[in-house]
Amino acid sequence: MSDSEHGDGCIFCKIIAGDIPSQRVYEDESVYAFKDANPKAKIHVLIVPRRHYANVAELAKADPRTLAHIVEVAQSIADQEFHGAYRLIFNSGEDAGQSVFHVHAHVMTGEVLPE
Template identity: 45%
Template sequence: MSGSVPDCIFCKIVAGDIPAEVLARNDHAVAFRDVNPQAPFHALVVPVDHQPDAAASAAADPAVLGHMVTLADEVANASGNEDYRLVANTGAGAGQSVFHTHLHVLGATTSMTETLV
């Protein structure tokens, strides 16, 4: 699946049909502020083309994830966040609530202390 999905909120934001505080965009992705921030700086980066999750985006076009990470870095740094966290939830059981690939860009918080390795 690519292009857009009529009932997808992120597709509507990418198309400009729903307002959002867009921070940056490139030919492959759009970054905007999360309406329910979980950190002092919380943006979302979504690909222009609809895929349900990061694994599906990687399978369809691995380069799109690189474009998303590049845009995430740009908006994090532009907001003064040299250090930040990227989170991609895949599936409802992992907390994904909008089934359009997206990265959460979280910065400016000291509460991110857990390690995964």
């Protein structure tokens, strides 16, 4: 999906644009990472591509390089914030818990996480 097809209502597009404040953790030309406002772990960061894709399957099909980069950024965050261990979660679809339909990876670490 192109940037213009997402509409003006995407909260993550607004965060990336700087219209909504966030606690930035990392950014480059293809992704933006920020602290989750409602963390489920000691370290809970969201990584989003700057281009709008509805879910991880759409991203993988359109831009697999950015998907791989998200994994690299997740590892870097875990290396800096913990000893490299982390959980990486993509919720894809409303029934799977996706509530914002701009693909995003949850990086959770900083402690031993329950199964």
